[in-house]
Amino acid sequence: MTTKYRKQFSNALAQHEVRNNTENVINKLRKHRLAAFPDQAEWVNLRRHSTAIRVNAISKLPQLLEQLEINLQRNGIQVHWADTTEQANQTVLNIMRFHDARFVIKGKSMVSEEMGLNDFLNTHGIECLESDLGELIIQLAAEKPSHMIVPALHKNRKQIARLFHRQFPSIPYTEDISALAQAARRFLRHHFATAPVGLTGVNFMIAETGTLCLVENEGNGRMCSTAPPVHIAVSGIEKVVECLDDVPPLLGILTRSATGQPITTYVNMISSPRKPNEKDGPTAVHLILLDNGRSRIYSDPELRDTLNCIRCGACMNHCPIYKHIGGHAYQTVIPGPIGTILEPQKNGLDSYGELTQASTLCGACQEVCPVSIPIPKIINRLRWEHIRKNSYSTSGAGSGRRKTEAIIWKIWVWNCIHPGAYNRITSVATSMRRLTDRILAKISPWTTARAVPRLPDTTLHERLKALEIDNE
Amino acid sequence: MNDTRNTILNRLKAASSDQTMPSARDISNSVNWSSNYTVQLFRTQLQSAHAEIYDATDHSWLMTLQHICRVKHLKNVLLSPATPWGKAIIENSANLPSLKYYDNPVENWKQSLFDGIEAAFTSTYGGIANTGTLILWPDSQEPRLMSLVPPVHIAVIEKTKIYNSFAEAIKAQHWSETELPANMLLISGPSKSADIEQTLTYGVHGPKELVVIMV
Numbered sequence: 001m002t003t004k005y006r007k008q009f010s011n012a013l014a015q016h017e018v019r020n021n022t023e024n025v026i027n028k029l030r031k032h033r034l035a036a037f038p039d040q041a042e043w044v045n046l047r048r049h050s051t052a053i054r055v056n057a058i059s060k061l062p063q064l065l066e067q068l069e070i071n072l073q074r075n076g077i078q079v080h081w082a083d084t085t086e087q088a089n090q091t092v093l094n095i096m097r098f099h100d101a102r103f104v105i106k107g108k109s110m111v112s113e114e115m116g117l118n119d120f121l122n123t124h125g126i127e128c129l130e131s132d133l134g135e136l137i138i139q140l141a142a143e144k145p146s147h148m149i150v151p152a153l154h155k156n157r158k159q160i161a162r163l164f165h166r167q168f169p170s171i172p173y174t175e176d177i178s179a180l181a182q183a184a185r186r187f188l189r190h191h192f193a194t195a196p197v198g199l200t201g202v203n204f205m206i207a208e209t210g211t212l213c214l215v216e217n218e219g220n221g222r223m224c225s226t227a228p229p230v231h232i233a234v235s236g237i238e239k240v241v242e243c244l245d246d247v248p249p250l251l252g253i254l255t256r257s258a259t260g261q262p263i264t265t266y267v268n269m270i271s272s273p274r275k276p277n278e279k280d281g282p283t284a285v286h287l288i289l290l291d292n293g294r295s296r297i298y299s300d301p302e303l304r305d306t307l308n309c310i311r312c313g314a315c316m317n318h319c320p321i322y323k324h325i326g327g328h329a330y331q332t333v334i335p336g337p338i339g340t341i342l343e344p345q346k347n348g349l350d351s352y353g354e355l356t357q358a359s360t361l362c363g364a365c366q367e368v369c370p371v372s373i374p375i376p377k378i379i380n381r382l383r384w385e386h387i388r389k390n391s392y393s394t395s396g397a398g399s400g401r402r403k404t405e406a407i408i409w410k411i412w413v414w415n416c417i418h419p420g421a422y423n424r425i426t427s428v429a430t431s432m433r434r435l436t437d438r439i440l441a442k443i444s445p446w447t448t449a450r451a452v453p454r455l456p457d458t459t460l461h462e463r464l465k466a467l468e469i470d471n472e
Numbered sequence: 473m474n475d476t477r478n479t480i481l482n483r484l485k486a487a488s489s490d491q492t493m494p495s496a497r498d499i500s501n502s503v504n505w506s507s508n509y510t511v512q513l514f515r516t517q518l519q520s521a522h523a524e525i526y527d528a529t530d531h532s533w534l535m536t537l538q539h540i541c542r543v544k545h546l547k548n549v550l551l552s553p554a555t556p557w558g559k560a561i562i563e564n565s566a567n568l569p570s571l572k573y574y575d576n577p578v579e580n581w582k583q584s585l586f587d588g589i590e591a592a593f594t595s596t597y598g599g600i601a602n603t604g605t606l607i608l609w610p611d612s613q614e615p616r617l618m619s620l621v622p623p624v625h626i627a628v629i630e631k632t633k634i635y636n637s638f639a640e641a642i643k644a645q646h647w648s649e650t651e652l653p654a655n656m657l658l659i660s661g662p663s664k665s666a667d668i669e670q671t672l673t674y675g676v677h678g679p680k681e682l683v684v685i686m687v
Contacts, residue, residue, distance in 0.1 A: 021669075028670040062484035081477040133676055134667035150667060157668055181665055181673040188677065193586040209652055219620055219663040219678025226616045226655065227582075237480065244648050248638035252603075259666070262517065263603035263638075266678070267658035274654060280578035280615040281654050291480045299487035 005331075005354045006445070012329035018154045022146070022326045025153040029317045032260025033368070050253045051372040053246045054308040061298065061307075064207040064240045065289070071210025075272040077285045088290045089120040092199070092232060095286055096126055099230050101196035105188075107214070107221040108132035109201030110148055110311060111234045111290055114333045117199075129195075131188050131220040133181060140167045146327030148334060149258050149313040154326050188220070198224030198282070202235035203310070204250060205287075206269075208243035212287065214268040215255065222268055231282040233270075237289050238307040250310060253370040257312040293346040296393055302381055303394070306341050308371045315365035315375060321358050330355065337365035341378045344386075350396030353386040426459045433457065503636050510601040514634050515686070517604025521661030522674055523682040533628060533687050534560060537593070538567045540626060540683055548572050550585075550592040550622060552613045557595050557628055574615050585617065591624035598641055599634035600658070606684065607641060608657040616655050625679040627659075629686055 012018070037043040057064060069079045082088035092115075096104065104121065106112065106128055118128040118139070130139040134151040138144065140163055145151030152160070161175040164183055171183045200221050204213040212233050214221045225231045241247065255261045274281035297303050316322045316336025327335035332343040332352065340359055344352035356379050365375040382394065387406075389398030415422050429436055433455040441452045464470070505513070515525050528536040541549060548570040552558045565571055572589060597609035606627055610616040619625050635641040638658070642648065647656075663678030674680055 025670045062481050062488055065481065081480055083476050083480060087476060131677065133665045150670065152667055160668055177668045177671050178673045180668060181676050185676055189586060193582050211652060218665045218676040222620050223677050226620065244642055245639065248642065251638065263605055263658065263660045265659065265661050265664055269652065269656040270654065271652040272654045277612040278615060278654065279574060279576065279612060280617045295480055295483040298484055
């Protein structure tokens with residue numbers, strides 16, 4: 001238990017309350033998803049359709065982004081490009097300063113989490129307020145989201161009740177979920193009415209029409225994109241789809257995969273700022289397109305599938321690792337299986353490479369993925385890159401290579417292709433099995449908590465010989 | 473800024489391949505339901521999302537609206553005086569609560585909109601059966617915040633404008649060839665959240681109640 005992640009994971013495993021809360025919620029999410037796809041044939045068909053839409057959009061990504069930009073600008077939406085999160089943050093700050101705004105109300109956005117926007121704006125004297133209920137809870141607790149869709153799923157109602165009571169002493173203590181939600185409603189309503197700028201994420205960007213789609217249940221996304229005079233949307237460059245007809249299948253599979261809903265309460269399709277004679281809506285709408293490593297991921301045909309993701313969270317809900325360690329243990333913006341492949345590619349295998357070990361390769365993530373991302377295959381690829389430098393483009397490739405490990409494997413490979421040596425080594429290991437038992441018990445954390453597998457007293461070859469089987 | 477744009481696009485273009493993708497849009501999922509079934513499905517889906525549904529006719533919908541206002545003890549209703557529905561309501565306002573009009577840019581009365589309006593009445597552009605969804609096409613007559621800020625949203629929908637699916641609505645109403653509104657909306661129930669313990673609670677930031685009159 002020495003490395004960063006090993007320590008972090010064993011800490012996470014010791015947090016029984018968080019583990020209970022996480023398991024309770026993801027069990028519900030799994031049940032809801034299962035109920036939403038009662039017809040296997042329909043699931044297969046819809047999934048094939050949705051995968052084709054994403055693969056098509058990603059294959060034409062640069063052309064679609066250009067088309068999107070032209071159509072958004074024609075509609076009056078200002079488009080900004082950011083290669084790095086620093087550039088994206090700076091663009092938000094410039095827009096805030098242009099409008100002389102010192103406060104921004106935010107809808108749920110994972111890209112703004114990726115940017116570390118709140119901390120950045122705070123250091124420049126601008127206050128940010130999260131308005132999604134889950135995100136507000138996280139902000140009040142000064143934590144990070146532990147799930148893409150349900151950011152506060154690691155907290156139960158009692159913890160949230162204590163948090164609200166501490167933050168809003170004037171509100172009577174309650175563990176009633178409706179009462180807690182109503183408290184948030186009262187607190188935020190005033191801010192929706194007065195905020196000079198609203199900021200949201202984006203679910204899909206439609207190139208054909210120049211439209212930003214935003215799906216949500218609470219109405220906070222609509223509030224942030226409608227009530228303040230300025231709306232800033234932030235999105236990764238990969239969120240583009242070719243045309244309007246691509247939206248219904250993706251939308252249907254997104255909401256059903258995420259929470260089992262046939263559709264979210266609100267689907268917001270924003271195509272322009274307030275038009276002449278209209279009485280509400282922001283007069284300025286900005287879209288910030290963030291690259292932050294995405295175009296590098298794009299350059300590799302195998303890794304490119306990572307960009308198909310529509311951020312439904314189904315992979316984490318079905319991951320045996322996520323279920324036990326929760327989202328925070330990943331120490332990434334996006335946790336779970338998709339985070340396991342996305343974050344090392346974005347941030348480098350040198351700091352995040354070990355994360356690729358956080359998988360049993362059981363394949364549940366790929367099985368539930370609405371756009372068929374081959375997550376286990378990409379995990380394997382990144383594990384390989386982590387220990388081989390070669391010509392791979394992912395930064396930090398080769399950083400996980402350890403000399404002793406490499407030598408042991410080299411010996412093992414030599415051993416396997418030399419039958420004489422193989423037979424001698426296995427029979428020595430067998431005859432000294434009391435010693436090997438003791439070594440095995442010490443070399444891996446796995447065996448400190450589980451029965452150590454014992455070597456049998458004869459090798460397989462010896463047994464087969466005794467049975468007079470010789471199929472070599 | 474332009475440099476950044478070109479850098480990103482050039483990186484993407486350098487990696488782009490010329491492979492032709494199978495057209496996603498060749499896969500069709502159209503269904504053939506009777507109009508009765510479509511309307512019934514719309515109703516069931518919307519009800520299961522916690523909306524209240526009232527059946528009415530071209531002649532009775534005003535009485536239904538009066539009934540809704542009475543049972544909900546509404547003191548006022550925000551509506552558009554310019555739509556045919558709004559005009560009819562204004563002509564028959566005797567048994568209705570105080571009528572408010574969204575006739576000013578929101579800047580001039582934002583605080584009273586947020587604090588003083590109890591309900592809003594809007595028309596709809598259509599409906600979607602398999603998800604139980606209202607399509608709203610906000611414009612200068614029926615602005616965006618009407619269906620969001622007041623605690624009660626009353627919407628009227630014509631049964632003939634209910635489509636089987638979202639895809640069908642886009643096709644039948646020719647969205648691709650139309651100039652889309654600033655903010656096209658799909659609404660499928662009152663505002664809700666399950667962010668605490670995946671337990672549903674209604675009326676988080678948007679309307680606490682969604683009432684649909686079907687004519």
